[in-house]
Amino acid sequence: xxxxxxxxxxxxxxxxxxxxxxxxxxxxxxxxxxxxxxxxxxxxxxxxxxxxxxxxxxxxxxxxxxxxxxxxxxxxxxxxxxxxxxxxxxxxxxxxxxxxxxxxxxxxxxxxxxxxxxxxxxxxxxxxxxxxxxxxxxxxxxxxxxxxxxxxxxxxxxxxxxxxxxxxxxxxxxxxxxxxxxxxxxxxxxxxxxxxxxxxxxxxxxxxxxxxxxxxxxxxxxxxxxxxxxxxxxxxxxxxxxxxxxxxxxxxxxxxxxxxxxxxxxxxxxxxxxxxxxxxxxxxxxxxxxxxxx
Numbered sequence: 445x446x447x448x449x450x451x452x453x454x455x456x457x458x459x460x461x462x463x464x465x466x467x468x469x470x471x472x473x474x475x476x477x478x479x480x481x482x483x484x485x486x487x488x489x490x491x492x493x494x495x496x497x498x499x500x501x502x503x504x505x506x507x508x509x510x511x512x513x514x515x516x517x518x519x520x521x522x523x524x525x526x527x528x529x530x531x532x533x534x535x536x537x538x539x540x541x542x543x544x545x546x547x548x549x550x551x552x553x554x555x556x557x558x559x560x561x562x563x564x565x566x567x568x569x570x571x572x573x574x575x576x577x578x579x580x581x582x583x584x585x586x587x588x589x590x591x592x593x594x595x596x597x598x599x600x601x602x603x604x605x606x607x608x609x610x611x612x613x614x615x616x617x618x619x620x621x622x623x624x625x626x627x628x629x630x631x632x633x634x635x636x637x638x639x640x641x642x643x644x645x646x647x648x649x650x651x652x653x654x655x656x657x658x659x660x661x662x663x664x665x666x667x668x669x670x671x672x673x674x675x676x677x678x679x680x681x682x683x684x685x686x687x688x689x690x691x692x693x694x695x696x697x698x699x700x701x702x703x704x705x706x707x708x709x710x711x712x713x714x715x716x717x718x719x720x721x722x723x724x725x726x727x728x729x730x731x732x733x734x735x736x737x738x
Contacts, residue, residue: 447490449511455480457517469530473538475522480515483548487576488513492563494571506555506563507574514578518544524588535591542584547618549579550659580619588612602638609634628655645679649697660707667721670704686738692731700727 459477466472486509493507524538555565555573565571592608612631616624635648650672657667678692695701705722708714 449488449490451488451512453514455517469528471526471528473522473524473526475520477520479518479520481518482515483513483576487548494563494565496566504565504569504571505574506559506565506571508563510575510577513548513576514546516544516546516548516578518542531593532596533591533593537587537589539587540585544582544584544618546578547580547582547624549577549619551575551577551579582616582618582624584614584616586612586614604639606637606639607635608637625657626655629653642682643680645677647675647677649673649675654706656710664709664711665707666710668706668708668719670702670706673698674701680735686736688735688737690731690733690735692729694729694731696728700725701729 457478457480459475459479461475461477462473464472488511489509490511491509495505495507498504520540520542522538522540524536526534526536528534552572552574555563555571557567559565559573560569560571561567589611590609592606595602595605595607598605610631610633614627614629616627616629618624630653631650632652633648633650635646637647638645652672652674654671655669657669659665660667674695675697676692676694677696678690680688680690682688703722703724703726704720706719707721708719
């Protein structure tokens, strides 16, 4: 079958950004903006997928692309403080607030006999029609913290050592039908860098909270990517002006990368052991090589 669709949208998206130097090493910044988030191309290209095999709810499905899906819009407000070269350190802290309208969400309802016939379903069978919609409103609030410190007080052999930390915390509220796939409430990373004229070594540890993914099965049930804790150690030694040796080890402290997928409804008190759907361990990753610059 062939299908075609046409759609257009437009709007005014102003922004205002301002900064104020409080002192030689302290800067305040503020911003207000209206922005849009366009749907991915596959989300608006005409098409339909009919499944003759029942899903986990026991019902056959017809998934229809909504070619009329509009971008979501957001009114954003940001405020931050930044400090430069204060005792050889750099730091920033910021808060933000975002009001989102027409966020994308997935709707599911019984298909009518006319729709079943239109999309090639078996007459007399029951199907659910699944489609993406502009579902409603949402609000995201949070803060960001970052700090990097050069340890210049150390002896000469340890010069070039830096420590850093970055933290992002998000709080989400919105329509019950809004699909915030990929929303991550907390991200934390910290590490140590040692940079010398011919040698550098870097260690980074990233901690990520549990992340919601696509809807799964009954209404309110979602797939979830489990919390992650990943470490990376890398080093590089310059042999000549153009040639270097380098190496990197990923997921050494945890004995390898562990990928967890869960499935549950956050509004139900499902025991933790019953939420697990998949657990994959891929081991530690080691990379060694020679790097050239020409």
